[in-house]
Structure formats: C-alpha cells, structure tokens
Amino acid sequence: MAINKIFKILLFSFISSNMLLAQGTEEQRKYVIKDEKALLNFINSSGQLEGLSLYNHSQYTYFDLYLDTPDFDLYKNKLSLRFRKRVFNDSLVTYGLQLKSEMETVSSVRMEIEEAQLDFYRVKTDQGWIELPKILDIIFSRIQNNKIDISSKEMQYALSSIQKWIQLNAESTISPFQKIAFLKLKGLEREKIATIRPVLFGSEKRIRSHIYIDPAKTIIELRNMPMNSLALSAVPDFFKKNNTFNWILETSVDSAVFYSLFKTNKTQVEIFEFEVENKYFLHEKGTEIMNLFEKNLKSNFQMENLMDSKYRQSIKKFLVP
Amino acid sequence: MKNEIKDRYQAYLKKMKSAVLLFLFVNFLAPYNSLAQTERMLPIERGSLLLNEHPPLLDSFVNDGRINLKYVRTIGHFLTDNDITIYKKAAISGRSKATIRHIKHLIEKQEEGFQDNLLVNDETREVFYELYLLNESLKQKSLANAQTKMSFNDKIKMELHSIKSKRGFRYKNSITDHEAKNINKNNLQEDPKDSPFWHQSVKQVPLDKRFAQLARAKKIKAKKEMVVLFDKSSLSGSAPKINVLDLDLDNKWSLKWGDEVHTDVVGSHIFAALGYDVDHPYYYEENKLTLIFDELKEIKNKEELKIKIKEIYNIDLEPFITTYGTVTIQMTKELADLQPYVGKQYVRFKKCVLEARPDRVKRMGSFLPGMLSNEDRRELRGALLAHQFIGNWDTREQNTLLTTVHMGDYKYRMSAVFSDLGASFGVVQGIFPPDFKVGLVNEFPWEVASYKKGTIKLNSSINSILPPYQQATYQDLLWMAKKISELDGPMLRNMINKAKWPEPIAELYFHKLASRRASILNAFDLTDPHPIPFDKNLTIKVDGEYVVKNGELLIDIDKDKNPESFLSKKGRLTNYGH
Numbered sequence: 012m013a014i015n016k017i018f019k020i021l022l023f024s025f026i027s028s029n030m031l032l033a034q035g036t037e038e039q040r041k042y043v044i045k046d047e048k049a050l051l052n053f054i055n056s057s058g059q060l061e062g063l064s065l066y067n068h069s070q071y072t073y074f075d076l077y078l079d080t081p082d083f084d085l086y087k088n089k090l091s092l093r094f095r096k097r098v099f100n101d102s103l104v105t106y107g108l109q110l111k112s113e114m115e116t117v118s119s120v121r122m123e124i125e126e127a128q129l130d131f132y133r134v135k136t137d138q139g140w141i142e143l144p145k146i147l148d149i150i151f152s153r154i155q156n157n158k159i160d161i162s163s164k165e166m167q168y169a170l171s172s173i174q175k176w177i178q179l180n181a182e183s184t185i186s187p188f189q190k191i192a193f194l195k196l197k198g199l200e201r202e203k204i205a206t207i208r209p210v211l212f213g214s215e216k217r218i219r220s221h222i223y224i225d226p227a228k229t230i231i232e233l234r235n236m237p238m239n240s241l242a243l244s245a246v247p248d249f250f251k252k253n254n255t256f257n258w259i260l261e262t263s264v265d266s267a268v269f270y271s272l273f274k275t276n277k278t279q280v281e282i283f284e285f286e287v288e289n290k291y292f293l294h295e296k297g298t299e300i301m302n303l304f305e306k307n308l309k310s311n312f313q314m315e316n317l318m319d320s321k322y323r324q325s326i327k328k329f330l331v332p
Numbered sequence: 333m334k335n336e337i338k339d340r341y342q343a344y345l346k347k348m349k350s351a352v353l354l355f356l357f358v359n360f361l362a363p364y365n366s367l368a369q370t371e372r373m374l375p376i377e378r379g380s381l382l383l384n385e386h387p388p389l390l391d392s393f394v395n396d397g398r399i400n401l402k403y404v405r406t407i408g409h410f411l412t413d414n415d416i417t418i419y420k421k422a423a424i425s426g427r428s429k430a431t432i433r434h435i436k437h438l439i440e441k442q443e444e445g446f447q448d449n450l451l452v453n454d455e456t457r458e459v460f461y462e463l464y465l466l467n468e469s470l471k472q473k474s475l476a477n478a479q480t481k482m483s484f485n486d487k488i489k490m491e492l493h494s495i496k497s498k499r500g501f502r503y504k505n506s507i508t509d510h511e512a513k514n515i516n517k518n519n520l521q522e523d524p525k526d527s528p529f530w531h532q533s534v535k536q537v538p539l540d541k542r543f544a545q546l547a548r549a550k551k552i553k554a555k556k557e558m559v560v561l562f563d564k565s566s567l568s569g570s571a572p573k574i575n576v577l578d579l580d581l582d583n584k585w586s587l588k589w590g591d592e593v594h595t596d597v598v599g600s601h602i603f604a605a606l607g608y609d610v611d612h613p614y615y616y617e618e619n620k621l622t623l624i625f626d627e628l629k630e631i632k633n634k635e636e637l638k639i640k641i642k643e644i645y646n647i648d649l650e651p652f653i654t655t656y657g658t659v660t661i662q663m664t665k666e667l668a669d670l671q672p673y674v675g676k677q678y679v680r681f682k683k684c685v686l687e688a689r690p691d692r693v694k695r696m697g698s699f700l701p702g703m704l705s706n707e708d709r710r711e712l713r714g715a716l717l718a719h720q721f722i723g724n725w726d727t728r729e730q731n732t733l734l735t736t737v738h739m740g741d742y743k744y745r746m747s748a749v750f751s752d753l754g755a756s757f758g759v760v761q762g763i764f765p766p767d768f769k770v771g772l773v774n775e776f777p778w779e780v781a782s783y784k785k786g787t788i789k790l791n792s793s794i795n796s797i798l799p800p801y802q803q804a805t806y807q808d809l810l811w812m813a814k815k816i817s818e819l820d821g822p823m824l825r826n827m828i829n830k831a832k833w834p835e836p837i838a839e840l841y842f843h844k845l846a847s848r849r850a851s852i853l854n855a856f857d858l859t860d861p862h863p864i865p866f867d868k869n870l871t872i873k874v875d876g877e878y879v880v881k882n883g884e885l886l887i888d889i890d891k892d893k894n895p896e897s898f899l900s901k902k903g904r905l906t907n908y909g910h
Contacts, residue, residue: 128742131437135447179447184408184439193415237628238672242691243580254672293628 038120038289040301044264045313050285053312054220054264060307062230063259063300067220068249072098074151075269077211077322078177083330084198085191085207089113091322092187092207094129094147094173106130106144110187113323117316118298124190134176136168146172154214159270159279170272174208181205211325213269215282221249222260222287222304233300240292259300261288267321275329282321285314374536376549376737378745379526381461382454387705393460394452401446407467408439419471422478427470428694431736434744438463462746464704466696469734473697476730480567490795494725494761497797501716501790503806521811528746529699530607530711533818540823543604543830547612550737552583552688554614558621559669560585560686562629565640570904571754572645574637575689576623579669584689587623588613589652590904591896592754593685594831595771598841599722599753601827606718606815607711609735609747612688613754615832618893619654621684622670625677634679648910651895655680682893696734699748702799712800714812715750719801720780720792721816721848725770726755728796757841760901769903771896773840773885778868779851788855813856816849820862824849834889836872836879837898843870843883 044050053060054067074096079085085092090112097105106129112122132143149169153159160166181188181204192201224233239258243251250258267282287304291297308314319327392403410416412432417424438459445456507520523532537545547554560576563584573588588596593615600610623637631637634656641649656679664670670678689695699706706712719727733749758776761768782789788806824845828838846866853860872880879887888899895908902909 128433130742131440133440133444135444140444180443183405183443184412184436186412189409189413189415193413237626240581240626240628242582244582 036120037123038118038294038298038301039114040118040287040305041114041317042285042287042305042308042314043317044283044285045315047283050264050312050314051218054218054262057220059228060311061303062224062228062233063222063304063307064225064228064256065220065222065262066249067218068247069100069219071100071217071219071263072214073217074098074147074154074214075212075321076147076150076173076209077269077325078207079210079326080198080203080206081208082198083210083326084196084203086323086326088194088196088199089323090191090196091320092191093322096144096147096151106147108185108187110190111320113320114318117318118301122190124186126186132176132180134172136172141172143176146176150209150212151214154212154270161270161272170209177207178205181207209272211269211271211322211329213267213279213325215265215267215321217263217265220262221247221258222262222300223250224257224259226255226257236296237293239290241290259289259291259297260304261290262286265321269321269325271329273329276332277329280325280328282324284317284321374534374545375739376531376546376745376747377526378528378747379531381458381465381527381746383705383708385705386457389704390457390460390464393456393464397451398449399442399446399452399456401442404439404442404446404463407463408435411435411463411466411470412439419474422474424470424474425477428736430738430744431466431694431696433742434736435463435466437742437744461704465700465734465746468700468703469697471697472700472729476697490728493797494793494795497795498791498793500797501720503788503809504786505788505806507807508805520807521814523811524710527709527711528609529706529709529748531609533607538823539605539819540601540826542607543601543610543612543827546604546609547688549739550612550688550690551692552612552690553578554612554686554688556620557667557669558616558686559667559673560587560621560623562623562625562631562637564630565644567644569752570645572641572647572649572904574631574641576686582691584691586687586689587621588685588687589649589681589683589896590647590908591770593683593896594833595757596685596687596752596754597831598827599724599756600750601830602722602819603718603750603753605819605823605827606812608715608718609749610753611733611749611751612690613685614688615830616681616684616686617832618682619680621681621686622659622667623679623681624659624670624673625679627676633677637679645904647904647907651908651910652681652683653679654682682895692738693747694736694738696736698729699732699734701729701732707799707803709800710808710811713804713808714815716794716801716804717790717809717812717816717852719756719794720790721845721852722753722756723759723776723780723792723848724753724756725759725761725768725793725795726752727794727798727801729798732798760903762901762903762906765906767901767903767905769901771898772901773837773844773898775901776841776844778844778847778883780848781852781855783855783857810856810858813852813858817853817858817861819849821846821864824864834894834898836874836889837885839872840870840880840883840885843867 054065057066059065076094078092090110092110095107095109108126108129110124114121129143133140134143134146146169149165153166182201188204191199191204224236226234236257250256263286265284265286269280271277287301289297289301291300393400412435414427441459442456450456524530526532533539559579561579563575563577566573566575566586571588571590571592573586576585576587578585596613597615600613604610625632631640634653638649641647659670659673659676659678661674664674701707701712731752733751735747735749736744737747738744755770757770758772758774759768759770760772760775777791780790780792825842828842833841843866846864847868849864850860850866869882870880871878871882879889885898888897891897895910897908900909
C-alpha cells in the first residue's frame with residue numbers, strides 16, 4: 012500500500028516536472044504577512060531593499076469562480092481551476108479560465124494553463140446564445156453589490172448555465188480541459204471533466220508593484236546585471252519611460268474573500284498574502300534575486316513562506332468540520 | 333486699450349492662419365492624403381476557399397448532413413493541444429498562440445452549429461476547408477522539419493523536373509474536360525473568386541503598390557536605416573542567413589546575404605502585383621543596416637558570426653562586411669536607434685536583404701499545392717506563368733506557405749504565400765561541382781514564351797512541377813498572361829527600382845522583363861494594353877566604357893561592392909568564387 016502511494020507521488024512529481032518544462036509555467040513565491048502595516052508603508056512609499064527598488068503602480072480587482080468535481084478531485088490532485096475576471100485600474104477588463112498546480116516546495120515553479128480569451132465562447136440558454144462573460148458577470152456582480160445570496164433565482168440560473176457550458180465543452184479544445192485529460196489523474200478521467208462545477212466564488216484586491224534595479228541607487232553586484240530583454244508589448248509603461256531601470260520581479264499584496272457554493276459551516280474565508288513573481292529573462296539569475304529579496308522581506312517584515320494556493324487554503328478552511 | 337486691440341488683432345490673424353491652412357489642406361493636400369489613406373486602410377479580406385465540387389476528403393466533417401463534431405474536435409485537438417507533441421515520429425512545431433486562438437474561433441463556431449443541429453452550409457464548409465488545410469499543413473511542416481538534409485532522391489527529382497520542365501511546357505489552344513465542367517464557357521478567362529490563394533486587383537491600389545499594401549496589413553515597418561539584434565543562427569535553405577529581432581522585440585526578421593538579395597525583392601513585388609501574397613524582403617545598401625550582438629547570445633561578435641556562417645553554409649562572409657566593432661556615442665548621434673546599444677558589438681554590410689517575420693503573421697507549413705483539390709484552382713495553375721515570367725527556378729512545395737494573419741482585435745485571416753522567389757532572374761546550375769547561382773542578367777533570356785505551329789512553348793525550367801503546374805492548361809496560362817499584360821512600364825520600373833541593382837543592370841533587367849512580357853502576350857495573341865518599348869541591343873556606356881553592349885552585361889560592376897558578382901557563375905556552393 013505504502014509502495015503504491017510512493018509510486019503515485021513519484022508519478023505525480025514526474026508529470027508535474029514535465030509539465031513545468033513545457034509551456035505555461037510561472038515562478039512565484041507566496042508569503043504570509045505578519046506585519047501588515049510595515050509592509051503597506053513600504054509599498055505605498057515605493058521604498059528600497061538592499062539595492063532593489065519598488066514602484067507601486069496599480070491596483071487590480073479580480074473576481075474568481077473556482078471549479079471542482081463533486082468529490083473535489085482537482086483539490087485532491089493539487090490542482091485548481093477558476094474563471095477569473097480581471098479589472099485593471101478600474102478600466103480594462105479581461106476574462107480567463109486558468110488551471111494551476113500547487114507548489115511542491117516554497118520555491119518551485121507552478122504550472123499555469125490559461126484559456127485566455129473567453130469573449131467568443133457562448134452558452135445556449137432559454138433566451139438564446141449568451142456570451143460566457145455575461146453569465147460570469149451575473150455571479151461576480153453579486154460580490155460587487157455585496158449581495159451574496161447564492162439561492163437567488165438569478166444566481167442559480169448563472170451557476171447552472173456555467174455547469175452546462177462545462178458539460179458541453181469538457182471534450183472540446185479548451186486548454187485547461189485538454190490539460191486535465193492529458194494528465195490522466197485519478198478521479199479526473201475524461202468523462203469526469205464534464206462533472207466539474209462551480210464550488211467557490213470571491214474577489215480580491217491586488218496592490219501591484221515592480222521590483223527593479225535603479226543603477227543610481229543600487230549595489231555593485233546588481234548594477235552590472237544585463238538589462239531584462241522582453242518584447243516591447245510586454246514591457247510596462249514605467250520601464251518604457253525609465254529605460255535605465257532593470258525590471259526583475261513583480262509583487263502583489265492580495266486581500267481576498269471567498270464564499271462557498273456548497274454546504275459548509277463557514278460563511279466566508281478571508282486571505283491576506285504577499286506574492287512575488289520572477290520576470291527576469293535569465294530565469295536562474297531572477298531566482299537568485301528572488302532569494303535575496305525574500306531574505307530581506309523576512310528580516311524586515313517577518314514574512315513566512317506559504318505554499319498553498321488561495322483555492323487550497325479556502326477549501327481546507329471550508330471543509331473543516 | 334491699445335494692447336487690447338493688438339491682442340484681438342493677433343487672435344484674428346491666428347484664426348485666419350488656421351482657416352487658410354485648413355482650406356489648403358482640404359483642397360490640395362487631403363485628396364493625396366486620402367488616396368494614401370485608402371491604400372493604407374483598405375482591408376484585405378480572406379475570400380472564399382469553396383470549390384465548385386467539394387473535395388471528398390471533407391466528407392469526414394459531415395455526418396448525416398450535419399456537423400460531425402467528433403471529427404472537428406479530433407482535428408481541433410491536433411491543432412491546438414500543446415501536449416500532442418509527435419506526428420509520425422516527428423516533433424510537432426508551429427503552433428503559435430495566435431494560430432491556436434484563431435483555430436479555437438473556428439472550432440467554437442462548429443460547436444455552436446452542432447448544438448443548434450445546423451445543416452452543413454457554405455459557411456460551415458468554409459471552416460472545414462480551412463481546418464483541413466491547417467491540419468495537413470502542420471503535419472507537413474513537422475515532417476519537413478524532421479528532415480534536415482535534402483535526400484539523394486529529392487536531388488534526383490529536382491534534376492529530372494528541371495530537365496522535363498525545360499521541354500515539357502507546351503500548350504495548344506483547347507478546352508479540357510475539366511474546364512468544360514467548371515468554367516463559364518462564355519468567359520473562359522473568368523477571374524477566380526478572391527481566396528486565401530489569390531486576390532483580384534482593386535482600383536484604389538496600383539499593382540506595383542500591392543506589395544506595400546500587404547506589408548501594411550501585416551504591420552511591417554521597414555525603415556530606411558535599420559538596427560536589428562542578433563537572435564539565432566538559421567539552419568534552413570542554402571543562402572546564408574541568420575534570424576534577427578526588431579528593436580521592439582515583438583517582430584522578427586531574416587537577414588540574408590548572397591546572390592538573392594536583389595532578385596527576391598523584385599520577384600516578390602511582381603508576384604504581389606499579380607495578386608499573390610508573398611514574403612516581404614527589403615534590400616539594404618552599404619551600411620544602411622546595423623546588426624547588434626548581445627553577449628548573452630550564441631554569437632557575440634562579427635568573428636563568431638563569420639565562423640558560424642562558414643560552418644553552416646560554407647560561405648566566407650568577410651567580403652560582404654564593411655565595418656564592425658563597438659557602438660560608440662558618436663555613432664548614436666548619426667543614428668538615434670543605436671542609443672541603448674553603446675558598448676555592444678556591431679557589424680555592417682556592403683549589401684543585404686532583410687525579410688520580415690512580423691508578429692502579425694504566423695507561419696504554418698506549405699499551402700499544400702497538391703492537396704484538397706488545390707491543383708484545380710486556376711490561381712495556382714496560372715502561377716506557373718508568373719514563375720516563368722520572373723524565371724523562378726525553385727518552385728518546390730516548401731517555398732509555399734500557409735499563414736494566419738492577425739487583422740487586429742483578435743480577428744484572423746488565412747493567407748497562402750509564395751515564399752522565397754529569389755532563385756530567379758537568370759539561374760545557372762552546375763553539377764560538377766554542384767552549385768547554382770541566381771540573378772545573372774546575361775543568363776536571363778529575352779523571351780520566355782513562343783508560338784509555333786499552334787503550340788505555345790515556355791522555356792524557363794523549374795525544379796519542381798507541382799500538381800497545379802502539371803495540371804495547368806492553355807486557358808489558365810492565358811488568364812495569367814492577361815494579368816501580366818496589366819503591368820505597365822512605370823510599374824515595372826518601380827518594382828525593379830526596389831531591388832537597387834546598379835543602374836545599368838536595373839536598366840537591362842527592365843528591357844528584358846519588358847521583352848519577356850511581350851513574348852508572353854505575343855504567344856497568347858493578346859493585344860498589349862500598355863506596350864512597353866524595349867531594346868534587345870541595349871547599349872550603356874559609363875565613363876566612356878561599354879558596360880552593357882548589344883543587350884549583354886560586359887563588366888562586373890563595382891565588384892568590390894557586390895561580392896557575389898553579376899557575371900561569375902560561381903554560386904553559394906562554391907563560396908561565390910572567393
């Protein structure tokens with residue numbers, strides 16, 4: 012039995028590492044925030060840490076609808092699947108469906124497969140074909156308006172429409188569904204994908220900052236690092252205006268609240284965490300900077316590493332008897 | 333009070349000035365501007381892929397008159413699932429994000445049609461054609477990429493086709509059974525519908541500007557002076573080349589040297605003028621292009637570039653190089669684009685061609701000239717005469733390309749490209765030692781078509797008689813001959829000028845192309861709507877010396893500036909004789 016378990020773990024690790032070598036990965040670290048005030052002061056003042064500068068540039072609002080099978084097989088297989096609506100600085104809006112793996116260690120790379128453009132997907136309803144984002148907005152507007160009544164007719168209509176869309180598209184060319192089918196994980200066989208349905212929804216505010224090297228305010232070891240090399244379309248405006256600044260990392264302070272769509276004793280779960288993402292073109296060098304930044308975060312703001320995704324943290328709390 | 337009047341007067345003058353400027357703009361400048369704007373804004377639509385008789389291969393898409401969703405999904409997964417990595421032991425390559433997104437749009441339409449229990453119609457069939465072509469093209473590309481070297485059989489085949497084509501293209505004025513069935517008998521040279529393979533001309537865009545119109549649609553921005561960044565070496569083809577990045581890092585280019593730098597430019601312009609989509613090569617004169625090296629890339633300076641080109645293509649790049657070294661502040665004063673690269677290694681050249689690989693265009697495999705009844709398409713059969721006109725020898729399938737063009741706002745169109753048209757304008761081949769050379773004006777015959785005893789004969793050899801060329805009929809070629817007749821003298825000259833050959837050579841090519849055009853029109857007994865005078869005994873003297881005499885180039889003009897030579901028959905496989 013134990014051998015069987017070890018084999019499964021090894022198999023999963025092997026699959027995960029192969030997935031990570033393929034497209035769709037991100038190197039990200041998460042932290043529990045102990046000294047919230049000090050951190051926010053640091054961010055709001057666009058401060059400096061050991062030769063690394065910070066520029067607080069935006070506030071994003073995300074709305075999420077997490078999905079899983081009735082037996083929580085995605086959760087059991089250390090995966091999360093969500094519809095995400097992103098609102099950038101109260102203007103630009105995008106919708107996506109994302110499949111992500113959990114972190115195996117505090118510094119491991121996560122798989123991320125996204126169906127990035129949902130605008131052309133539609134759901135067939137009694138009222139004809141309706142764009143998928145419009146259905147999602149019925150759910151997300153409840154959060155915006157602070158009307159978390161999941162039993163309302165409107166909400167039930169939206170949830171069943173989403174479920175229907177998943178049933179009909181589980182074998183289609185939607186990237187996260189293709190990936191789940193490819194992984195051949197227990198409880199997530201092809202026919203089980205069609206049973207995936209909404210389980211959690213919520214929103215989060217993200218305070219986003221660039222971490223960069225300003226050659227005029229840094230240490231010798233960092234000053235000579237080659238300039239990040241990215242396609243112009245991927246370079247933030249801040250670095251287009253300040254072309255001597257070297258963009259290395261991206262951070263966000265996330266405060267999120269999630270509501271359950273299944274029966275549970277808790278009404279909501281709140282999460283407050285700090286995320287750092289590697290943006291440097293020489294990935295290993297970027298990891299070194301992440302290590303340096305982490306060392307400073309821990310000593311200045313008493314942060315601790317966190318591995319669980321927001322989905323995993325929420326489900327763990329909701330499933331506590 | 334005085335001041336107030338003065339201010340009012342000044343304001344009045346200002347208003348009058350604006351009004352006069354507006355009047356001038358509306359009446360004099362705007363008409364020209366709007367012409368340019370129309371040309372710029374005129375969208376290129378995909379057109380239709382439907383043939384009169386649908387290829388039986390598409391039957392699998394249909395189940396009882398409705399969409400066979402299972403089959404659509406199988407094709408959809410192959411085209412979009414990055415976890416499907418192998419086809420017939422070959423690694424699958426070429427699925428770009430944009431292509432995947434486009435295919436998903438097509439698949440989603442079928443998903444909805446299936447849920448609506450829709451009967452298959454022309455709209456759904458358009459998608460079936462496109463999905464099938466994309467699917468087969470991806471397979472073709474994967475298999476072609478797996479075969480790094482040309483096989484002995486392929487070489488033999490090329491030779492045989494070259495010999496056969498020299499003798500075999502003979503046509504009698506007749507109507508084939510196929511034509512009798514498919515073409516309007518009252519209009520045997522009827523234009524095909526616009527399709528991803530060919531587009532009719534439009535009044536607003538002069539024929540010689542169609543290349544530029546295509547480039548604008550693909551957001552290609554070739555500046556007069558270019559700075560590009562080394563990206564990686566290239567292993568494809570036989571002409572020396574490397575892959576470089578535009579300064580925006582979004583767009584890519586292929587930087588090439590050798591004997592195709594002029595010919596590729598004119599060949600592509602002429603094909604575009606005739607209605608085809610093409611690659612976009614731009615010629616750069618001495619020192620007009622600066623290649624910057626990055627110390628983190630595989631090639632870090634001019635010496636390493638030379639070694640790599642020698643290793644891959646066995647060609648010494650040194651004769652093509654002018655200056656090299658480290659970018660200085662002084663250089664940035666002359667060319668602002670160099671500012672971020674002070675201290676980096678650079679190299680400049682005597683001449684080169686930069687071929688666009690724009691972010692808006694995603695390249696799949698070949699456009700499958702022999703599949704899905706493409707050999708029945710008049711626009712592809714007629715292309716044989718276009719190849720003959722420019723004397724293009726390298727007509728292999730791998731020089732055709734299926735692409736997806738992003739038109740903005742996540743809208744895409746499929747487009748078939750005639751790629752690599754540079755092996756033209758006078759080609760010689762050597763067997764011992766194996767070699768070939770292009771762009772030899774003296775080897776470019778004055779005539780390409782002749783009419784004798786009721787038969788038209790074409791004389792330019794091609795190395796691959798693809799199915800549409802094999803199937804081409806008198807009527808198909810007559811159709812293309814009419815398209816060629818629409819090119820007038822100024823257009824021809826404009827297109828030749830893009831190649832920036834030395835003046836006497838450009839002049840000689842102009843006369844030869846005009847003569848070849850006339851030979852085609854005479855053979856097909858067409859009245860020339862735009863007669864272009866030419867002189868087979870063209871003679872040009874420079875500084876009292878004959879450079880061109882009796883229609884023949886006598887002197888290898890500016891040999892130092894043109895290391896590939898316009899007279900020597902030593903080509904890329906013998907290092908251009910260096």
